[in-house]
Amino acid sequence: MRKLIAHTEVEVNEEGYLTDFSQWTKEVGECIADENGICLTDRHWEVIEYIHEKYSCEEPLSIRGIKKSGVIDIKEFYKLFPGGPLKKATMIAGIPKPKSCI
Amino acid sequence: MKNLVILGAGTAGTMMANHLVKKLPRKEWKLTIVDQYKTHYYQPGFLFLPFDIYSTKQVKKNGKKFIPKGVDYIQKKIERIVPETNKVLLEQGDELAYDILIIATGTKIAPDEIEGMNGPMWYKNIFDFYTYEGAKALRDKLREWKGGKLVVHITEMPIKCPVAPLEFAFLADSYFKNKGMRDQVDITFVTPLGGAFTKPKATKALHYLLEEKGIKEVTDFNIERVDYENNKIIDYADTEVEYDLLVTVPTNMGDAVIERSGMGDDLNFVPTNKGSLQTTDYENIFAIGDATNLPASKAGSVAHFEAEILTDNILRYIQGQPLKEEFDGHANCFIETGNGKALLIDFNYTHEPVEGTFPFPGVGPLQLLKESRTNHMGKMAFRWVYWNLLIKGVHIPFVSATMNEKGKHFEEVTQ
Numbered sequence: 029m030r031k032l033i034a035h036t037e038v039e040v041n042e043e044g045y046l047t048d049f050s051q052w053t054k055e056v057g058e059c060i061a062d063e064n065g066i067c068l069t070d071r072h073w074e075v076i077e078y079i080h081e082k083y084s085c086e087e088p089l090s091i092r093g094i095k096k097s098g099v100i101d102i103k104e105f106y107k108l109f110p111g112g113p114l115k116k117a118t119m120i121a122g123i124p125k126p127k128s129c130i
Numbered sequence: 131m132k133n134l135v136i137l138g139a140g141t142a143g144t145m146m147a148n149h150l151v152k153k154l155p156r157k158e159w160k161l162t163i164v165d166q167y168k169t170h171y172y173q174p175g176f177l178f179l180p181f182d183i184y185s186t187k188q189v190k191k192n193g194k195k196f197i198p199k200g201v202d203y204i205q206k207k208i209e210r211i212v213p214e215t216n217k218v219l220l221e222q223g224d225e226l227a228y229d230i231l232i233i234a235t236g237t238k239i240a241p242d243e244i245e246g247m248n249g250p251m252w253y254k255n256i257f258d259f260y261t262y263e264g265a266k267a268l269r270d271k272l273r274e275w276k277g278g279k280l281v282v283h284i285t286e287m288p289i290k291c292p293v294a295p296l297e298f299a300f301l302a303d304s305y306f307k308n309k310g311m312r313d314q315v316d317i318t319f320v321t322p323l324g325g326a327f328t329k330p331k332a333t334k335a336l337h338y339l340l341e342e343k344g345i346k347e348v349t350d351f352n353i354e355r356v357d358y359e360n361n362k363i364i365d366y367a368d369t370e371v372e373y374d375l376l377v378t379v380p381t382n383m384g385d386a387v388i389e390r391s392g393m394g395d396d397l398n399f400v401p402t403n404k405g406s407l408q409t410t411d412y413e414n415i416f417a418i419g420d421a422t423n424l425p426a427s428k429a430g431s432v433a434h435f436e437a438e439i440l441t442d443n444i445l446r447y448i449q450g451q452p453l454k455e456e457f458d459g460h461a462n463c464f465i466e467t468g469n470g471k472a473l474l475i476d477f478n479y480t481h482e483p484v485e486g487t488f489p490f491p492g493v494g495p496l497q498l499l500k501e502s503r504t505n506h507m508g509k510m511a512f513r514w515v516y517w518n519l520l521i522k523g524v525h526i527p528f529v530s531a532t533m534n535e536k537g538k539h540f541e542e543v544t545q
C-alpha cells in the first residue's frame with residue numbers, strides 16, 4: 029500500500045508499518061507518532077535511536093532487551109509509548125513490527 | 131581416536147546419539163553423551179498429567195534405555211564448556227575432551243525472573259506445568275479445587291511448545307465440564323502476544339475456539355510482578371488480572387551451563403546458524419533443539435527435523451565439505467482442543483500454518499488447521515511414536531525434514 033506521510037509517498041503494510049526502511053525520515057516518524065497521539069520528545073528519540081541500532085545489527089527487539097538496554101526502563105517505555113510500546117515504537121521508527129518467535 | 135561429545139540426553143541429544151552411532155566408524159570415533167538425570171521425561175505428557183489423562187508412569191522412563199550400544203553414557207552434571215581448549219568440565223572435576231561437540235541441553239523454566247512468582251505461594255496457588263514436579267503438583271491441586279478464577283498465563287516469549295498453554299486452557303474447559311463444575315470456573319488466557327495463537331493466521335482461523343469454550347482473553351500483557359498476597363498479576367501498563375489459581379509458563383531459558391560458559395544470549399540460548407545448526411562462534415560446536423536461538427518453534431518435532439540435517443552436516447564437517455544450510459524451521463504440532471479433538475499445524479520460518487492435509491497432499495488423513503478426532507488420535511499416538519521411533523532416530527515414514535508445500539494452502543509470511 030502507498031501512503032502519503034509528511035509530503036512523501038511511502039510503502040506501508042495493512043497495519044501501517046513501513047515496508048522499506050530506506051523511505052523513513054525523521055519527519056515520517058513524527059507524522060506516524062502524531063497519528064498515534066504521541067508527541068516526540070528527546071527521550072523518545074533516544075529510544076528510537078536504540079531501536080535503529082538493534083535493527084541494523086539484526087538483533088530482535090523484546091521487552092527483556094529494553095530492560096537491559098540501559099537506555100530506558102520498562103515503566104518509562106510504557107509511559108512514552110502508551111498502549112503497546114514495542115509495537116508503537118517500531119512503527120514510528122519505520123521498522124517491521126517485532127515478530128514473536130514461535 | 132577422535133571424540134564426539136553430546137551434551138544433554140533429552141529428545142534431541144538422544145536422537146543424535148542414535149543417528150550418529152550408525153554413521154560414524156567406531157574405530158575412529160568415540161561417542162559420549164552426558165546428562166544429569168537418570169530419568170528421560172516425555173514432556174508433551176506434562177500437558178495431560180494435571181488432568182489425570184496420563185499417569186506419572188506414562189511420562190517417564192529410564193533414559194539409559196534409549197542410548198544405543200556403542201555410546202558412552204555419563205550421568206553427571208555439566209559444569210562448563212571451555213571452547214578455547216575443546217573441553218567440557220563435569221561435576222567432581224572430571225574432564226571430557228572433544229573434537230566435535232553437540233549442545234542439546236534444552237531449555238527450562240526460570241520462575242525467579244518475575245518478582246513474586248517463585249515465592250511462598252509457588253505450588254500452593256501458583257503452578258507451572260512445564261516440569262514434572264509442577265504438572266504433578268497441579269494435578270493434586272486440581273483434584274480437590276472447588277473452582278473460582280483460573281488464569282492460564284504466558285510470561286514471555288519464546289517458550290517451548292508455544293501452543294501448550296492454550297491447549298491447557300482448552301483441556302481445562304473439558305475437564306471442568308466433565309466434573310460438572312464448569313459453571314464454577316472462570317477461565318482467562320493471558321498472553322504477552324497480540325493474540326492467543328502465536329501466528330497471526332492461526333489466530334484468525336482459530337479464534338472461534340476460545341469463544342465456543344467461553345475462555346476470556348487478555349492480550350499484550352507483559353507481566354511485571356505477581357502480587358501473591360492479593361492474588362493478582364500486574365503488567366507494566368498497570369493492568370491487573372485477578373486469580374484464584376494461576377497456571378503460568380514462566381520465562382524459558384537455556385541451562386545455566388551455557389551462561390557459565392559465556393556462550394549464550396540474554397536468555398542463555400546458543401547463537402546458531404539457522405540453516406546448518408553450527409554455532410556462530412565455534413566451527414566444531416553444533417547446537418540442536420531447545421538450546422539454540424533459532425527463530426523456530428522449540429518442539430520435539432522440530433528437533434526431529436533438525437536431527438536429520440545435523441547428522442548430514444556432522445558427516446560433511448568431518449569430511450571437510452561445506453555444510454548444508456538446509457533447515458527451514460519446519461515444525462508440525464498437534465493442538466489438543468479438548469473433548470477428544472485436536473488440530474494439526476505445519477509451518478516453517480517463512481510459511482504460516484494454513485489449511486490442507488498431512489502428510490499426503492490432498493489425502494491426509496490428518497487435516498491441517500481443522501479440529502477432528504483423527505488429529506486427537508494422532509496426538510495420543512505421538513507418545514508411542516516418541517518412545518518407539520522419534521528418540522531412537524527412526525525416520526518417521528512420509529514426513530520429511532523440510533516442509534512439503536504440496537496439498538497445503540499457503541500464504542508467505544509478510545514482514
Ligand SMILES: Cc1cc2nc3c(=O)[nH]c(=O)nc-3n(C[C@H](O)[C@H](O)[C@H](O)COP(=O)(O)OP(=O)(O)OC[C@H]3O[C@@H](n4cnc5c(N)ncnc54)[C@H](O)[C@@H]3O)c2cc1C
Pocket residue numbers: 137138139140141142143164165166167172173174175176177206207208209234235236237259260261290291294385387418419420421428429430431432433463464
Ligand atoms: C508441556 C509441554 C508440552 C509439549 N508438547 C509438545 C508436543 O506436543 N510436540 C512436540 O513436538 N514437542 C512438545 N514439547 C516440547 C518438547 O518436549 C521439547 O521441545 C523437546 O523435549 C526438546 O528437546 P531437547 O533435547 O532440546 O531438550 P530436552 O528434552 O529438555 O533435553 C535437555 C536435556 O539436557 C540435560 N541438561 C541440561 N543442562 C544440563 C547440565 N548442566 N548437566 C547435565 N545435563 C543437562 C537435561 O537434564 C535434559 O535431559 C512440549 C513441552 C512441554 C514442556
